Amino acid sequence: MFGVTIFLFVLAFIIYERYSKLKITNLNGPKLIPLIGNGLEFLTNEDALYVLYRMVQKYGNIYRVWLCNDLYIIMTNPKDIEVLLNSYKHIMKAFSYKFVSSWLGNGLITSHGDTWRVHRKLLTPTFHFKILENSIEIIHRNVNILKNSLEREVGSGEFDIHSYIEKCSLDIIIETAMGIKMNVQTSNEAKSYLNAVKSVTNISVSRIFKVWLQPEFFYKMSNYSKIFDESLKQMEDVSKNVITSRRKELLEKTTPTPTSETKNKPFLDFLLTESNFTDDEIHSEVKSFMFAGHDTTTSAICFCIGQIAKHGDVQDKIYDEIIQIFPDGESYANIQNLNKLKYMENVIKETLRLYPTVPMIGRTILEDVVLPSGQKLPANSNINIFIYSIQRNPEIFENPDEFIPERFNDEKLKQYPYAFIPFSAGPRNCIGQRLAMMEIKMTLATLLRSYRLLATKSLHSSTISNDGN
Numbered sequence: 016m017f018g019v020t021i022f023l024f025v026l027a028f029i030i031y032e033r034y035s036k037l038k039i040t041n042l043n044g045p046k047l048i049p050l051i052g053n054g055l056e057f058l059t060n061e062d063a064l065y066v067l068y069r070m071v072q073k074y075g076n077i078y079r080v081w082l083c084n085d086l087y088i089i090m091t092n093p094k095d096i097e098v099l100l101n102s103y104k105h106i107m108k109a110f111s112y113k114f115v116s117s118w119l120g121n122g123l124i125t126s127h128g129d130t131w132r133v134h135r136k137l138l139t140p141t142f143h144f145k146i147l148e149n150s151i152e153i154i155h156r157n158v159n160i161l162k163n164s165l166e167r168e169v170g171s172g173e174f175d176i177h178s179y180i181e182k183c184s185l186d187i188i189i190e191t192a193m194g195i196k197m198n199v200q201t202s203n204e205a206k207s208y209l210n211a212v213k214s215v216t217n218i219s220v221s222r223i224f225k226v227w228l229q230p231e232f233f234y235k236m237s238n239y240s241k242i243f244d245e246s247l248k249q250m251e252d253v254s255k256n257v258i259t260s261r262r263k264e265l266l267e268k269t270t271p272t273p274t275s276e277t278k279n280k281p282f283l284d285f286l287l288t289e290s291n292f293t294d295d296e297i298h299s300e301v302k303s304f305m306f307a308g309h310d311t312t313t314s315a316i317c318f319c320i321g322q323i324a325k326h327g328d329v330q331d332k333i334y335d336e337i338i339q340i341f342p343d344g345e346s347y348a349n350i351q352n353l354n355k356l357k358y359m360e361n362v363i364k365e366t367l368r369l370y371p372t373v374p375m376i377g378r379t380i381l382e383d384v385v386l387p388s389g390q391k392l393p394a395n396s397n398i399n400i401f402i403y404s405i406q407r408n409p410e411i412f413e414n415p416d417e418f419i420p421e422r423f424n425d426e427k428l429k430q431y432p433y434a435f436i437p438f439s440a441g442p443r444n445c446i447g448q449r450l451a452m453m454e455i456k457m458t459l460a461t462l463l464r465s466y467r468l469l470a471t472k473s474l475h476s477s478t479i480s481n482d483g484n
């Protein structure tokens with residue numbers, strides 16, 4: 016009897032909460048089924064991203080989706096988004112980030128309030144352009160290792176370039192931000208880390224859309240929970256090892272920080288020697304930066320490679336620009352000449368427009384907001400900024416599904432600063448975007464100088480020839 020009463024009480028609460036929110040928001044959206052909401056819409060083989068994208072065509076620039084008792088408000092109007100992203104009031108992440116917080120802890124990606132404010136202020140200088148200048152040699156060396164390892168694939172038909180790029184990106188973030196060499200590319204040391212990242216990210220995203228995995232009770236009974244915990248343990252062993260190694264090196268002063276005399280120290284050196292972060296806080300930040308610093312960049316480089324391989328004319332133009340700006344192939348880049356790679360920059364932007372590696376971001380708003388479109392959002396709403404869809408808006412991007420790098424020369428785009436936001440925007444934008452752009456440019460420049468990328472049927476695989484043009 017007691018159990019039934021509790022059940023009815025919980026049910027009544029869920030129904031009350033759901034319909035009170037529903038009434039206030041008064042948004043369009045797919046038909047609801049009691050208790051599971053729109054969960055069935057995502058029970059398909061199609062990626063959740065495309066299900067949500069089709070809903071934009073049906074329900075417009077702002078609509079709602081219920082997954083069990085959670086209300087997701089999906090937004091794609093750049094003017095509305097500007098109001099939210101541009102404000103220091105709306106810096107709290109959406110509740111869907113709870114699925115990654117057991118993994119990333121209270122690091123910069125997931126924290127909020129004063130913790131986020133203080134950490135962001137302290138960490139921003141660790142990605143200052145002076146630090147980035149020092150990263151160029153590291154990127155150059157690692158990208159050359161990548162180029163040499165790809166030699167074995169020349170002429171051997173289709174292969175998956177992703178596994179090469181991810182190792183290179185991981186080596187780069189660990190050496191630039193953490194100050195240690197892990198030599199993932201040559202030693203295969205972090206293979207289990209990379210596999211673990213894949214499992215943990217897949218399970219975290221699945222938990223949002225597979226509604227039966229949302230309640231802790233059912234999740235804990237599933238195999239997902241076991242895989243997640245084991246993978247997390249593998250990742251934490253690696254990230255703890257990174258901290259211990261650098262701490263030891265700093266104590267022994269075997270590899271001093273290149274800029275130890277200046278106020279700009281690289282990320283982990285700053286955390287270990289200048290900050291008053293606790294060990295837990297340091298570990299959360301290291302986990303967050305190791306993940307954010309290699310996974311997104313890997314995908315971005317792979318998507319660029321896919322597009323360049325598919326569009327031979329684009330590849331020719333980039334090649335000519337590389338030869339013009341770096342006539343001496345052996346010398347490596349500096350920030351000034353990387354900035355001159357204007358056409359390549361347009362190609363990267365166009366790739367990130369069509370294939371943003373972070374397709375959606377979320378916030379919880381803590382007070383009522385009236386959007387420029389007139390829609391009222393009540394406090395505590397979870398809003399989801401659908402970057403993938405915003406960047407394919409046909410009213411802003413003509414022929415939005417076509418790959419046209421030249422569109423970024425059009426002055427008209429400046430009227431819509433929040434229509435192209437692959438690195439998000441405002442105070443919580445991507446802290447590593449300049450490092451990412453440098454790394455993408457240097458990787459593409461080095462590979463395209465030596466190899467011709469050839470398109471295959473799938474985006475994830477490519478063939479290459481030894482012919483540099």
Ligand code: HEM
Binds near residue numbers: 123315443
């Ligand atoms: C092409 C590469 C990259 C893309 C597309 C990208 C995209 C983004 C986006 C969209 C956000 C906002 C996330 C949100 O609001 O939930 C973000 C935040 C963040 N990114 Fe990146 N990122 C890239 C590379 C990097 C790199 C190389 C680093 C590390 C150095 C990095 C570190 C971070 C961190 C720590 C945050 C959280 C910032 C905060 O909340 O204050 N990202 N990134």
